[in-house]
Amino acid sequence: MNSTTTTDLACYCTVCGQHIDAFTPYRGHNSRPPLMALLNVIGSNTSQFLCPSCGCHDRERHLLMYLAKLNLLPILGSSARILHFAPEQWLSQLIQLQNPAFYLMADLYPQSEQVEKIDIHEIPYPDASFTLVIANHVLEHVDDDRRAMQEIRRVLTVGGLAILQTPYSASLHNTFSDPGVVSPEQRLQLFGQEDHVRLFGRDIFERFAEAGFNPLVVTHHQVMSDMSAVVYGINENEPLFLFEAV
Ligand SMILES: [Zn+2]
Numbered sequence: 614m615n616s617t618t619t620t621d622l623a624c625y626c627t628v629c630g631q632h633i634d635a636f637t638p639y640r641g642h643n644s645r646p647p648l649m650a651l652l653n654v655i656g657s658n659t660s661q662f663l664c665p666s667c668g669c670h671d672r673e674r675h676l677l678m679y680l681a682k683l684n685l686l687p688i689l690g691s692s693a694r695i696l697h698f699a700p701e702q703w704l705s706q707l708i709q710l711q712n713p714a715f716y717l718m719a720d721l722y723p724q725s726e727q728v729e730k731i732d733i734h735e736i737p738y739p740d741a742s743f744t745l746v747i748a749n750h751v752l753e754h755v756d757d758d759r760r761a762m763q764e765i766r767r768v769l770t771v772g773g774l775a776i777l778q779t780p781y782s783a784s785l786h787n788t789f790s791d792p793g794v795v796s797p798e799q800r801l802q803l804f805g806q807e808d809h810v811r812l813f814g815r816d817i818f819e820r821f822a823e824a825g826f827n828p829l830v831v832t833h834h835q836v837m838s839d840m841s842a843v844v845y846g847i848n849e850n851e852p853l854f855l856f857e858a859v
Contacts, residue, residue, distance in 0.1 A: 622634050623635065623843075623844065624636055624661075624843070624844055624845070624846055625844055625845060626664040626666055626667060626669065626674065626845075626846065627674050627677060627678055627681075627845060628664065628667055628669040628673065628674050628677060628703045629664060629666050629667035629669065631664070631666040631667070633664065633665055633666055634665075635661070635665075636658075636661035636662060636663060636664060636665070636671070636846035637662060637663040637664075637665050638659060638660050638661070638662055638663075639657060639659040639660075639662040639663070644659075645659050645805070646801055646802045646803075646805060647802075648802060648803065649805045652782040652784045652785060652812075653782060653783065653784055654780055654781070654782045654805055654812065655780060655781060655782070655783070655848065655850050655851055655852075656672075656780030656805060656848070656851070657670065657671050657672055657780075657848060658671040658842065658846060658847055658848040658851075661842075661843070661846035661847070662846075664846065667703070668702075669702070669703050670701075671846050671847050671848060672749070672750070672778060672847075672848070672851065673701045673702075673703055673704060674845060674846060674847055675833075675845075675847040675848065675851055676701075676704065676749065676776070676778060676853070677703065677704065677707065678837060678840065678845065678847065679831065679836070679837075679853040680707075682836045682837050683831065683836060683853070686711060688744070688745055688774055689707070689708050689711035689713055689745070690711050690712070690713065691711075691712055691713065691714060692713075692714055692744070693711070693713035693714060693715075693716075693744050693745055694713065694714055694715040694742065694743045694744045694745070695708060695713050695715065695716045695717065695743060695744070695745045695746075695747065696717050696719060696736070696738070696742075696743045696745070696746045696747070696768065697716065697717065697718050697719065697746075697747045697748075698719050698720065698731070698733060698746070698747065698748035698749075698751050699720055699748065699749065699750065699751050700718040700719075700720070700728065700747075701749065704747070705718060715743075717729060717743075719731035719733075721733070733748065733751065733755055733761045733764060733765070734755065734756065734757055734760045734761055734764060735764065736764045736765075736767070736768050738768050739768075740767050740768065741768070741769065741770045741771070741773075742768045743768050743769055743770070743773060744769070744770055744773045744774070745769075745773060745774050745775070745776070746765045746768065746769055746773070746774075746775045746776075746777075747775070747776045747777075748761075748765065748775070748776075748777055749776065749777065749778035749779075750778055750779065750780070751777075751779075752777060752779045752813070753779055753780060753804065753805075753806075753809045753810070753811055753812070753813065754808055754809060754810060755810070756810070758788075758811065758813075758820065759820060759823070759824065762777075762820060762821060762823075762824035762826070763824050763825075765777070765824070766824045766825040766826060766858055769858040770858065771858055771859065772857060772858065773857070773858045774829075774855060774856065774857055774858070775826065775855070775856045775857075775858065776853070776854065776855055776856075777821075777854045777856060778851075778853075778854050779813055779817065779854060780805060780809075780812075780813070781812070781813035781814065781815070781817050782812060782813070782814055782815075783814075783815050784814075785812065785813075785814030785815065786814055786815060786816060787814045787816050788811055788812065788813045788814045788816055788817060788820070789803070789804075789811060789812045789814065790804075790810055790811035790812070791803075794810075818830075821856055825858060825859055826856035826857065826858060826859065827856065827857045827858075827859045828855075828856055829855040829856060829857055830852050830853065830854055830855060830856075831852060831853045831855060832852045832853075833847070833848075833849045833850070833851065833852070834849070
């Protein structure tokens with residue numbers, strides 16, 4: 614009776630397929646800046662952040678679950694031309710398994726030779742070069758988010774898709790940024806992380822619309838209300854920020 618099988622364990626990582634005791638909190642603790650809690654900022658599930666088996670983060674687990682639930686794998690397939698900023702390890706592996714026609718990984722500060730150095734404010738590709746752009750947790754870091762959105766739209770075909778996961782507060786009417794907020798501690802307290810330069814409010818959807826995107830945003834409760842946030846280590850309040858280029 615002392616034996617413990619893996620399936621007795623409480624949590625399950627959809628990325629590595631392992632049953633685990635628990636997901637590891639962000640940086641080993643559950644706390645987040647008080648303002649982020651006060652404004653109900655939707656971002657990572659900091660209490661169930663890291664998979665101790667494969668190292669994936671909650672938002673990557675959630676994103677892959679959205680793709681599976683919505684049967685979106687075909688948008689990664691043989692006719693796809695994909696530009697992927699700040700490429701997540703597991704998502705990029707999944708994409709490569711789908712054999713897209715063209716797959717470009719990009720970052721302003723590439724950590725690997727497989728990743729091309731690209732500034733999202735000035736993407737060095739012609740109009741309508743891609744059918745899908747993925748830039749998760751990028752827009753809160755960039756100097757000019759409107760310019761970045763316009764560039765993403767420009768390089769997409771009409772009807773092309775963008776996956777643009779970003780933390781935001783639905784309590785805020787307006788996106789908040791200020792050039793005087795420069796120190797890592799100020800940015801952590803006001804924007805939620807030491808290298809964030811803005812906190813998006815609900816006008817983020819107007820910004821996407823102004824850039825030429827139609828929202829196809831899906832919530833967790835619309836497509837996987839039966840999947841427990843605790844078991845799968847995800848933030849059930851985090852929607853899928855999926856947009857169509859119009
Ligand atoms: Zn895992």
